[in-house]
Amino acid sequence: MKKHFKITALLMVILLMATVLFGCAQKETSQNNQSQQQTNQQNNNSNQPVDTVEAIKKAGKLVVGTSADYPPFEFHDISSGKDVIAGFDIDLAEAIAKELGVELEIKDMSFDTIISAVLTKKVDMGIAGFTITEERKKSVNFSIPYIQGGQQIITYKGSGITGKDDLKGKTVGVQLGTTGEEIAKKIEGAKLKQFDKVDTAVLDLLNKKVDAVIVDFAVAKAYASQNSDKLELVGNLLDDAAKAVVLRKEDEKLLEVVNKVITDLKNSGELDKMVQKWFVEFKPKQ
Incomplete structure (x- = not known):
């Protein structure tokens, strides 16, 4: 009888231990599953594209990268006694910021660093007279065009060009x-002199240290108008x-906001007024 009791007690102990162990295993499995779910959720959240529009509104400002040496697109205006970055592109940037309901912050940098600044999120977008090219489209998105243009040769009068x-x-x-640099590289026999800033190139042209400069038509026209006794546009658009x-592509x-602003400016006639203001009436100071 005692033997039977001992066996029964032993079986009950074994059963109790098995139940406890099973319960612990279930709890650990549940905890592991919960942890894995949290990890998966975090990964999913990190893979979600950031809503840049909301981020800009939350920050209260739109940060635009430009190269303020390209009148009339963008340049340093000191006519008021203060150094203010102004131009066609700046007016466009202001319109985009207004649509977003935020302030505009302009970051002035070398032209060849703007796309990198966009991709590394140092700026929200780049507005600097960018020409749409297939090479650039590999890394960034472009808005709909806001102005047509082309590269133009400008030279000093009497150059023979x-x-x-x-x-x-x-x-x-x-x-x-x-784009002007890329076009110039393909001109057989031409000797290139590269500049960080366009105004420096034009100054060299006025001093006849270079024979010609290749820039956007609007920029070439503005400089030629200001120096009509010394400079002239020659040839067709390149x-x-x-x-x-x-x-950024993501x-x-x-992009939808920017395209809407450009479309609205076109439809309202405001873009035509901007063209008149900056490409007809404006004269850059040299």
Whole structure:
């Protein structure tokens, strides 16, 4: 009888231990599953695209990268006694900031660093007379065009240059990282002199240290108008280039906002007024 009792007690102890162990195992499994679910949720959240529009509104400002050496697109205006960055692109940036309901912050930098600044999120977008090219489209998105343009040769009067074919053996000034630089590289026999800033290139042209400069038509026209006794535009446009805003590929909502602003400016006639203001009436100071 005692033996039977001992066996029964032993079985009950074993059963109790098994129940406890099973319960612990279930709890550990549940905890592991919960932890894995949290990890998966965190990973899913990290993979979600950031809503840049909301981030900009939360920050209260739109940060735009530009290169303020390219009148009339963007330049340093000191006419009021203060150094203010102004121009066609700045007016466009102001319109985008207004649509978002935020302040505008302009970051002035070298042209050839703007796309990198956009991609590394140092700025929200780049507005600096960017020409839409297939090469650039590999890394960034472009808005719809806000203005048509093209590269133009500007030279000093009496240079003997009448078009692209006359640039063989000549020294041609270009700005680093621009479409004008890429076009100049393809002109047989042309000697390139590269500049960080366009105004420095034009100054060299006025001093006849370069024979010609290749820049956007609007910029060339502005400088030629200001120096009509010394400079002139020659030849046809070297390309047919549309200008657009540069954005990161993932910022699709922000792209929609920019495209809406450009479309509204066109439909309202405000874009035509901006063109008149900056490309007809404006004269850059040299």
